[in-house]
Amino acid sequence: MKNKTRIFTVLMFSILLFNCESKQKQKTIETTNLETEKVPYNVVKTNNAKSLLILFPGGGSTSKETKQVFKITKPATENGISILFMDFNRHLWLENEDCMQLTNQIENAIKKHHLNIDNVFIGGISIGGNVSLTLTNYLLKTKHKINPKGVFVVDSPIDLYALYKSSMKDVAQKGFSEERLAEPKGIIAYFESRFGGKDSLLTNIQKVSPYTFKTKNRYNIHQIQNIKSRIYIEPDTLWYKEVRQTDFESTNAYALQRMYQNLKENNWTNIELITTKNKGFRLNGKRNPHSWSIVSVEELIQWIK
Numbered sequence: 001m002k003n004k005t006r007i008f009t010v011l012m013f014s015i016l017l018f019n020c021e022s023k024q025k026q027k028t029i030e031t032t033n034l035e036t037e038k039v040p041y042n043v044v045k046t047n048n049a050k051s052l053l054i055l056f057p058g059g060g061s062t063s064k065e066t067k068q069v070f071k072i073t074k075p076a077t078e079n080g081i082s083i084l085f086m087d088f089n090r091h092l093w094l095e096n097e098d099c100m101q102l103t104n105q106i107e108n109a110i111k112k113h114h115l116n117i118d119n120v121f122i123g124g125i126s127i128g129g130n131v132s133l134t135l136t137n138y139l140l141k142t143k144h145k146i147n148p149k150g151v152f153v154v155d156s157p158i159d160l161y162a163l164y165k166s167s168m169k170d171v172a173q174k175g176f177s178e179e180r181l182a183e184p185k186g187i188i189a190y191f192e193s194r195f196g197g198k199d200s201l202l203t204n205i206q207k208v209s210p211y212t213f214k215t216k217n218r219y220n221i222h223q224i225q226n227i228k229s230r231i232y233i234e235p236d237t238l239w240y241k242e243v244r245q246t247d248f249e250s251t252n253a254y255a256l257q258r259m260y261q262n263l264k265e266n267n268w269t270n271i272e273l274i275t276t277k278n279k280g281f282r283l284n285g286k287r288n289p290h291s292w293s294i295v296s297v298e299e300l301i302q303w304i305k
Contacts, residue, residue, distance in 0.1 A: 041109050042067065042085040046077035049116045051304050054084045054106065056124030056131045063087045069283045070292040072300070079301050082115055092127050093160065093208040099138040102131075106146065121150045121304050123230075125292055126252075129156025133210045133221050140223035150228035150304070155290050159255040160209035161202055164191050166250035180245065211259045218263065225268050230303070231256050234276045234289035252290070 042063035053076060057066045063085035067073055076083055088102060110117055124132040129152075136151040138144075157163050167184035170176065195204040206212040210220050233253040240246045248254050260273040280289035 039109070040087045040105050042087070043082070043109060043113050043115070044073055044077060044085070045082045045113055045115060046080060048080060049077075049082040050080040051119040051121065052082050052084060052110075052115050052117055053304060054086065054120065054122045054132075056086050056122075056128030057089045058124075058126030058128055059089060059092075061089055061128075066292070070295070070297075072297045075297055075301055079305060081301065081304060084109055084115070086128075088131060089128070091131055092157070093130060093210070094134040094138070095208060096138075099135055102135060103139065103144065103146070110146070117146055119304070120146055120148045121152075122148050123152040123154070124156070125154035126156055126290065129153025130158060130210050133158065133224065136227075137221050137223045140227070148227060150230070151224060152230035152232065152295075152300075153256070154232045154292065154295055155234070155252045156210075156256070157252050158210040158259060159213050160191070160205050161212050161214050162255045163187060164201065164205065166246075167191075169250060170246075176245065211255075213255065213258050213262065216262055218259075218266070225263075225270070227270060228303070229268075229271045231260055231271070231273045232276070232295050233257065233273070234278075234280045234294045236277075236280065236289045239287065239289060 044067075053072075055063075055066055055070070057063065066085050073083060084106065086106075088105070091098060094102070109115070122132045122136050123129070132151050132153060133156075136148045139146050139148055164187065167187040170184035171181060171188065191205065192198075192201065195201045202212075202214060206215055206217045208220070209217070211218055233256050235248060235251070235253040235257070237248040240248060240251055257273070260271065263271055276294045279294045280287065280291045281293050282288050282291055
């Protein structure tokens, strides 16, 4: 498929600098200032770091916003984990050239800030989870010196064909407002322009989709089978029905559940599905299961360590 730059407004799915002191010694933390440095990331570095966590935001979000809403900076650095907050936020999927360019950005950050890559973990929310899976697979496949030990996704739309079909289902619904239909209509038009008509769409979309349940295609993430991986979801069926007017079968959580079950059936012994309840809230206190808050920071840090 011919590679093009994708600037994708994901309506449904677009939706954390300290000096810390231990009892033994002072740890200094280094952070870039995005106001003065035109770099596609924000790095928080702790001395004597044993691990590096690379985080990808959801669609349209930024590294600064991730630092604000995902309260992991202080506990991570106190536990010897440096963090690379990425601003790579407009890709619903990655092609090979995207992976090469993104890897180059990360390599530059690692070199510039002297980051320890002995124990690298990658993760993201929403479309950032799609990026995390595909990039991790690429790094493992190419036997890159950045060799991830684990990857995690937070309520991510990993099945692009399922996303297309759920959009088609929404458009067929009666009683939806034009505002409500703008999102699925946009997805349908975008996917059909990129992947062709109905006959060729499935064939083409599964070439880039992290996972495709329709064909059980897991090739785009198959390298991840032998490392640690995690899926975070909060399947609040009532919230999606009342707030989003969406059946559970059309949500990211449902697609992720199906992928997890299929992978477990195919000997993915290192994958975990973490299902939460009443944890999803935005920074302003508004209820939303599609949020960083469904991830337990303390438990994630222990998983990395």
